[in-house]
Amino acid sequence: MSDTQTLIENRPPSVANLFTERVEATPDAEAYRYPVPSATGEGPDDWKSLSWGEAAGRVYAIAAGLIDLGVQPEDRVALASSTRVEWILSDLGVMCAGGATTTVYPSTNAEESAYILSDSDSRVLIAEDASQLAKARERRAELPGLKHVVVLDSTGVEPDAADPEGWVLSLADLEARGARYLETHPQAVKERVGAITADQLATLIYTSGTTGRPKGVRLPHDNWSYMAKAMAATGLIGPEDVQYLWLPLAHVFGKVLTSGQIEVGHVTAVDGRVDKIIENLPVVQPTYMAAVPRIFEKVYNGVASKARAGGGAKYKIFQWAAGVSREYAKTSQDNFRRTGSASVPFGLGAKHKVADALVYSKLREAFGGKLRAAVSGSAALAPDIGYFFAGAGIHILEGYGLTESSAASFVNPGEAYRTGTVGKPMPGTEVRIADDGEILLRGPGIMEGYHGLPEKTEEVLESDGWFHTGDIGELSADGYLRITDRKKDLIKTSGGKYIAPAEVEGQFKAVCPFVSNILVHGADRNFCTALIALDEPTILGWAEENGLGGKPYAEVVATTEVQQLIEGYVQRLNEGLQRWQTVKKFRLLPRDLDIEHGELTPSLKLKRPVVEREYQHLIDEMYDGSREK
Known part of the structure; x- marks a missing residue:
């Protein structure tokens, strides 16, 4: 058995176990960075840090608070919030209590939010702020099973006489409640984590179907434990990395990144404000980050617009540099594939050196100057955009996966990445192409099924474990996958949303x-x-x-x-x-x-x-x- 197989197969039942192991191994190491707006509300944010030990103190208090509220193993706790450090702490708290997180996009309207809360039978809602609380209050009559709402940011939250006693509490209230509970039940969280089984439900993520209501994808603890180990086994992330995490954590792509980080133990800077990305990158100086194609499109368009605004000569230089970048990337990737060396002809190398001084170096500085690789997923990246960034020294590794496969089924392998493909299967994942060209997947990342919809599950999940993705693709002789079409009419925007x-x-x-x-x-x-x-x-x-x-x-x-x-x-x-x-x-x-x-x-x-x-x-x-x- 290879070291990779050993790493993946000898995995604990859950990420909750991985988290306790990480805290014990490196309690004083930095785990998370997060922004705190300046006192005046003007100027740059201050960035604070949490060590693994400090994070654990909060996670265990949240877990104990949920236990005290009556949350039982596999009880659903919904999370309706943008990406912020409290999202991660709350999600870990739910897992360590043995519960299961139901993710809700903060942009979801009140009607659909109520449907998700009802269909999942969520007992507690962790709501980001007053606006998310308002949705639950508006639909409270439809949610008799919702016993409590925990608000992360209580700014602007007003009491409502119609609220049942103790129905709304703040995150600080929940953590204080948990701390008190641990004084009298010091082993409560440890016992809950120890009792988690690999097949126990960890997460419910709702996806839009082609018609009707969204379907809840049931992802057990083993999915995330496997993903954590598989991500580490790729060698793409290491303990010295700094990740910039802005992706929606309600989306499976954002969620899977938190699992890999816990296994490896690197730093993650968390801020979901998309309008702050350009400002944050030079501050965070990430070594890797994940994004959807739209972000790379926006950066590219921004650079092109800036060059255009600088006058005809400046724009001509940019266009020339963009052409050199694409040629350099295509040539070096072709050569690496054939010979194992990414060398390029002398003349192209000389042009690239000039273009680097004029254009590419400034682009890399805009990403913080230390970006080793970026992972792109959720939708196809236009090859011309990919080649442009690759030639500029910003290596975009496209990947592929679905909510039903815990996000990361394929990823391009580091130096051997190929623009226009989604790379090779994650360690432990199998793939085959059906007679009609559909991509089929099997492995520990595949969902348990759709929540309460056995007939829908049977449509896509065979008895021997093969999952029908609904996408059409081609496999190269050496295992690289290229997505060529969609089997169904369901469309996906470059921001990763299904429509x-x-x-x-x-x-x-x-x-x-x-x-x-x-x-x-x-x-x-x-x-x-x-x-x-x-x-x-x-x-x-x-x-x-x-x-x-x-x-x-x-x-x-x-x-x-x-x-x-x-x-x-x-x-x-x-x-x-x-x-x-x-x-x-x-x-x-x-x-x-x-x-x-x-x-x-x-x-x-x-x-x-x-x-x-x-x-x-x-x-x-x-x-x-x-x-x-």
Whole structure:
């Protein structure tokens, strides 16, 4: 048995066990850094640190407080908060109490939040602030099983006479309660951690399905313990690393990073404020970080815009340097694949050296100057963006996984990474490509199933453990995976959010009386757009009533009046959607879609590839400027 196999197979039942081992091994080492706004609210934040021992003191107090509130093993405790150090401490506290964390995005609306809390049967909600508490109060009648709400930041939280006695308490209250409980039950948390079994539920993460309500993905403790060990076994992270963690911890990608850190013991700087990333990077000086493609797109677009603003000469230098960067990356990766050496021809190396002094070095400084590697996941990274950063010395290692596979199923291997692929399977994970090209996965990271939905589980999880991802891919002879397509119509934005276009399209048809057909687009894009065809008789009738009579359909839909009319309905649609589902731009088609042009099936179903291909110029127009070509 190899050292890697030994490391993975000899894993404890849970991350709670790994956490107690880490605390015992390095109690005084730095574990977390987190920002504290300055007293005046102006100027840069102060950054504070927690050692592993200090973190454990808080984690165990939270765990004991939850036990005192009546949380039993596998009881769900929901966490509705942005990424902050208290999220991690609370999640570890839930695990050490033997409970299971239900993750809720803070941007989730009150209705869907209530559904998740109800479906998961969460007994306690840990809410970030007054706004998250307000959602629970609004829907309290629908949540008889929710016994307590713990608020992380009590600023602006007002008492409500309708709240049951003791229903709302602060995190400080919970920790104080836990400290008192430990005085009389000193072994309580240790006993709970010791009793955890590998198959015990640790996390419920809800994902959007193609239709209807989100499904709860049941991830037992063993998933996270395996992921922690597998991440360490890749060699991509080590004890001297500094991670910058800003990803949403309600998302499986962010969550898995906390497990790997505990196993390895490096420092993690935690701040989920996306608008602070550029400011934080030079302060944190991370050696690695994970992100979704949209962040790299934004950085690239920002650099390009800055160069453009600097005048024609400066922009020409940037364009030249970008071209050199891509050529350098492609050449060095090709050479490494063939010979094991990333060498490039002398002339290209000389050009790269000049471009480095003019452009790339400044880019690396913007990332803090010490970034060894960045991991990109949740959606495909445009290869041109990947090659640009690779040639500039910022190595983006694409990975692949799903909520159902605990996030990290594939990752590019360090120096041998290949832009445009998602790398090789994580140690201990198996992969095969089905006859129809679908990617199938098997291993310790695969979910137990969907919460309360055995029939949905059976659709994707075979009895022998193979999981159907719904994605189409190709494996190279030496094991690198390339994602080529999606088996289903479910689309994923470059920010990593799943969207069911048919659901959004159906909602628009419900609010707009003039629509005939609509196609929502957004796969691997940073926002959603729509192609809309109007019902000709209906819109021509409206035109007659509004001074536009006598004009043909194509002219009517091109008028400012009709554009504004449909804009109003798009805004109404967006009011009922989650932020990431909203349609930011749309174009009205010059004619309706039909069977004759091959855009609709005989049963009048939309043929998405045909419509997107035919109107690609309109789609490109809507995204023009959102990503540098």
